[in-house]
Amino acid sequence: MELALILPPWPNERWKLALQMGVTHAVTTLPFHVAGGHQASNPPGVPQPIVPVDVPPPEHRPWDFMPLLLMVQRFREAGITVSVIEASPPMHRARLGIEGRDEEIEWVITLIRNMGKLGIPVWCWNWMAVINWARTSVTTPTRGGALTTSYDHELMERAGLTHVGTVSAEQLWENLRYFLSAVVPVAEEAGVQLALHPDDPPVPSLRGIARILITPQALQRALDLHPSPAHGLTFCQGTVSSMGVDVIEWINHFGKQGKIHFVHFRDVRGGPTNFVETFHDDGQTDMLRAMQAYCRVGFRGVMRPDHAPTMEGEPNTEPGYMMLGRLFAIGYMKGLREAVLKTEFSSPR
Template sequence: MQLAEFFSSQPARLWLLAKQLGIEYAVGGLPWEEKQEKPWDLMPLIRMKQRFADSGLTLNVIESMPPSNEIKLGTAGRDAEIEVFQQFITNMGAAGIPVLCYNFMAQFNWFRTSTTTRTRGGALVSSYDHSLMKDAPLTEAGLISEDQLWENLQYFMERIVPVAEKAKVKLALHPDDPPITPIRGISRILTSAAALQQAIDLVPSAYNGITLCQGTLATAGEHIPSVIRHFARQDKMFFVHFRDVKGTPEKFEETFHDDGQTDMLEAMQTYYEVGFNGPARPDHVPTMEGEDNANPGYELLGRLYGIGYIRGLMEAAAAARLSNEAKTSVNISG
């Protein structure tokens, strides 16, 4: 597993701290600070990749995308947005950035009703309570059905997957978070492992796969080791968000990595069992003492805790795998 972290596109304190923690791989957003060019143009991507390289980090995932709401809603400007997206994928390939984490959540991205829920020791986490949304008005997009979204996703994939194949960029589709539908009249379609499978089957390709977001799929009630095995068998697991939750789609909260409902050691052992060697990062961490919660889910101390916890699990899983291989070898030779 390539333990990674999400970084700003310009050098910051976390870049140095992550290197001190042994991180070698970077997940980046788009370089929006490039004022003279579009952030998805070739040279901003190349310069961002080189900034990471100059700091000893390999940029292997972009977790961001050009404007795409018209693509998702199927409105008049979608073809223009798709054209930009195609150029973005082409430029990623030319820059040697191999994985794009993207989503198909229309109108709004990941969504929470609170970013100040108290968890262990008074740390702050985000949470979602669907009952608080029952009287929420529709967005300006009105009612968007699941059928519309499936049609729009297929239209998009038919035009993007061939470009990704040519550019050799893996498309890692993220599930909808929260995995519940609808929210404010906007349906959500990628709410389970089965739905993710249905999505990537729309346009079969070695470059059409998923981001396995443990937190979202655990919220949906999935057994994470089974999901890992399912997508690993197909070589469709391109990127991992290693996080956890407590609760159900109707009501859940984020947790420390060691305090949720998933057996995280079993999950890590499963990644090693299937031979997953792609990028994975901690995600949606608690805000801890002394932090101002200005960036909920992405403050510094929780990230450092998550990295250390994941690294410990990686060592334990690697040791267990070597032990099992040694026992198997002894049994065969005996």
């Protein structure tokens, strides 16, 4: 079991901080070319465009071989291994099942094949149509005046429908089946593990767009659509915790099947329609028991801290992804991992 941080595709101070903490595995995005070397993104909860703009020509797209090769080499030469790609080509037409979905699926297939060629073992993806992860505040005060993200479903629903109108759960399930039938065989051939992330927040509908991966049972249904060793989960603890279920029970459930391919180690307080993200030692989940569960089910993959509060002295320009809270999280996770490994797996003296 390896600890990782999400790092940008170009070197910066976060790369050095990771190495100084002994973190040598990276979760990264795709090397989109925008100012400053960071992929442009919408704030959490803002609808995304259906028709992608400015998709580069073949050989220059960030999911093509050469841009990925150069990115992997940058990390390798710095002493960091790229273990997970947590980004995708445009996929909203595939999720909605509208004209152009087959082109988007071909882009995903290209990405997976190139990941296989470059030895990048895990792709983290999701099936959240139009709106990715959503929050209604990115300035909620938490311990000591740190700022965190929170979600209030009643506030979000006041926004009304998005530009795509209503989208049913049945549509999304059928489109997911279609997608998996095309992509899973490619992942098997390429030796890449697909790690499907649950819907965040786990509510049945968001501004008229169904969310289907909102319970552990729904995640199992998604796995059963196309059974394969290559088809598994990103087990996002915070999202599963906000479902209102026993996180440890479901680590055991999916872990014993070998279906946890990647872990987001974080926590919340609250339930599906109203929750606050917390520091890693301040949420509603027993994090020591969670770490024990991963070890006991034989999880040997990568986990990263995921979202953490913004701390004093930071500008809160990337809510959930500033650095100080994640430095604290890595230290906390290292302590948990060491305690578990020494008590669970060391030989008696």
